[in-house]
Amino acid sequence: MGDFWTRMEGRGPAEVVVDGVEVRAGSRVRLRPRGTADVLDLVLTGREGVVEAVEQDEEGAFHFAVTVDDDPGRDLGEARLPGHRFFYAADEIEPLGERACRVLVAGIGNVFLGDDGFGVEVARHLSAAPRTPGVDVVDFGIRGMDLVYALQRDYDAVILVDASPRGEPPGTLTVLDPTEPAEPAEHASPGQREAPGAPAGGGQPLETHGMDPVKVLRLAAELGPVPRLIRIVCCEPESAAEALYELSAPVQAAVPEAASLVNALVMEMIAESAGRGCRDRAHG
Template identity: 60%
Template sequence: MERPGPETWASWTPLGPAPGSAHARPPGPGEADFWTRMERRGPEEVVVAGVPVRAGSRVRLRPAAGRADMLDLLLDGRTAVVESIEQDDGGAFHLAVIVDDDPGRDLGEARMPGHRFFYTAEEVEPLDPDTGPGRVRILVAGLGNIFLGDDGFGVEVVRRLAGTELPAGVDVTDFGIRGMDLVYALQRDYDLAILVDAAPRGEPPGTLTVLEADTPDSAASLGAATVETHGMDPVRVLRLAGELGRVPGRVIVVCCEPATVLTGGADEDVLVELSEPVRAAAGQAARLVMDMIAESAGPGSRPRSTE
């Protein structure tokens, strides 16, 4: 590689003398060196979505999509306690948080290198004071391919549930064929996961079956999971989630017997509607899931009825 000549160096903009050099000037009035500024205490509180957040406040982590890495995906949706509020040299505020279920959260100063996570104010959701660790968190996940006829059953059920008034702590999500997204979602701090899917079990079309998975202890003993980015069935999803780490303490699968079973082969036509018996079962399944939510979330949590 050719070394830069004097004309190259002359074209660069000097940033000033290095700290400690003979020509470095001391900080002027009102100025401070970098390390002095970094040692300053941050503000006592910041306001997030109109809610004051300070040390001890509980928040839900929502990392920005543009910066999210693997760790951010695993922490997305987790609840945490704000330990301190820091301000960087550019004036931006960062919340140092401790994740609720982090086994190293009680190590005191020893946990600082690896058990404190920093989020901007825009990357957290303030939680109500009564939204503590005792609040039941529930994930309702709709699975299926809407272009394969009755395989879109789970998607239709969560579509109906999305129009209901659900208790705090209940998340209803259409995962479609995004199996890996569901795997990551199961790593969050949910107490109960309700998976809704179509599954041929030899029953009359439209028959609903409720199954409860043996989790989390047996999830790792189900065998190694084959990773597929699309089309993972609930069993494979639970296997992979168990291999990665955390699985909700209770997992229920609500499945419906399809009338039409398409595989997506080249010789099959796209079918974007449910058969009559499966469409009727979607309403029943939505009401069944609401009953499960009410039973798990406790008194006064029953949502209004759906279509």
């Protein structure tokens, strides 16, 4: 079984022409499995989804790894886990002639440290609403390396949601663009001190069970291409005390407003990415 998955995960070309249409990671397709006896094929026939990767086996045949739009475990497929990531040959997919602009909304923070769990709560709030096609809302908590790997999955834009002290009244929301020039040190917030695409210069290693947005973005940029559009939605905390398992009143009250803000940013980023063909990605 291990040899099978090794062969199936051999990276193929960036794109393959299917029925005269270029298909690549992010391309939308309709599934047309050849099998008729397999129950799973019957269930998936006619479903639409997104190509996560183009793979090539040792015999040179192309296989398209597809996640299905209405799969509640779609994020597991994007993490390359079996059961939510389906492989099909070129004659089993119907290209829809479009590439979905893909946005990752990452809720980050430690739910055991009071208001530090703000990003996680916003992610939960967003996940309870109907899903916007092409938008993945994920609660990363303090799993910094998981977020690093997620940023390598061909997203066009990412929104990080976190608590960050900036000297404002508790519950104040701020949107940061970490790709802009840094502010002077005495005025800079944690999300603005370093641009993720900046040279590494011997930066500090990332703690695998910690979550510093700047370090996460920097490491992701060192490993490969990262989304061109990056925003950090920050909330001013009132407390971040250990063993305080709930948000303070002003920060809790800011959760719905933050969710609305994130949704507005998502629409803006999709529109901007669509104007550029959803293909530009920055390199570190």
